[in-house]
Amino acid sequence: xxxxxxxxxxxxxxxxxxxxxxxxxxxxxxxxxxxxxxxxxxxxxxxxxxxxxxxxxxxxxxxxxxxxxxxxxxxxxxxxxxxxxxxxxxxxxxxxxxxxxxxxxxxxxxxxxxxxxxxxxxxxxxxxxxxxxxxxxxxxxxxxxxxxxxxxxxxxxxxxxxxxxxxxxxxxxxxxxxxxxxxxxxxxxxxxxxxxxxxxxxxxxxx
Numbered sequence: 001x002x003x004x005x006x007x008x009x010x011x012x013x014x015x016x017x018x019x020x021x022x023x024x025x026x027x028x029x030x031x032x033x034x035x036x037x038x039x040x041x042x043x044x045x046x047x048x049x050x051x052x053x054x055x056x057x058x059x060x061x062x063x064x065x066x067x068x069x070x071x072x073x074x075x076x077x078x079x080x081x082x083x084x085x086x087x088x089x090x091x092x093x094x095x096x097x098x099x100x101x102x103x104x105x106x107x108x109x110x111x112x113x114x115x116x117x118x119x120x121x122x123x124x125x126x127x128x129x130x131x132x133x134x135x136x137x138x139x140x141x142x143x144x145x146x147x148x149x150x151x152x153x154x155x156x157x158x159x160x161x162x163x164x165x166x167x168x169x170x171x172x173x174x175x176x177x178x179x180x181x182x183x184x185x186x187x188x189x190x191x192x193x194x195x196x197x198x199x200x201x202x203x204x205x206x207x
Contacts, residue, residue: 047073
């Protein structure tokens, strides 16, 4: 493949991603966050900020929107462990929004997708029981054409009627310039995550 063909494919990929950003939404009822609202960023290394901890998406998002954001990411964690860890954090911080970005390690380790789905649904239920809204983040897995968001994330978002962002991680994972290693974003990648989450929050009137 020559450079002209590579450039054409790159342009096509960007166009497809932009179209995906426009269409990959889930219509839900949501309410504006109070001025002193706390947001819980809950997940694994993608939340923790592995590869660029001082530029992790919760830090960048906090500066963008002016709400306090708790970085509750734990590198290497699988969804079953996250499910056990979440209740204590909800009781401690009483967040009005939980950004749930979990399951990447389940996918990498080829664990049961049905179990991952069940764990995500349970985590959403726990957050709601404590009065929090949820923004679910779709995580990519390996496919025939590279990394693509695992469909169960959008299915969970639709079935549970929660906010959803399913495009940004797929875009980052397919662009080496946005990654610190084969899996984790660099500072620019984490910034794109923050921007995507802020955009979803604005679209749905949370901020």
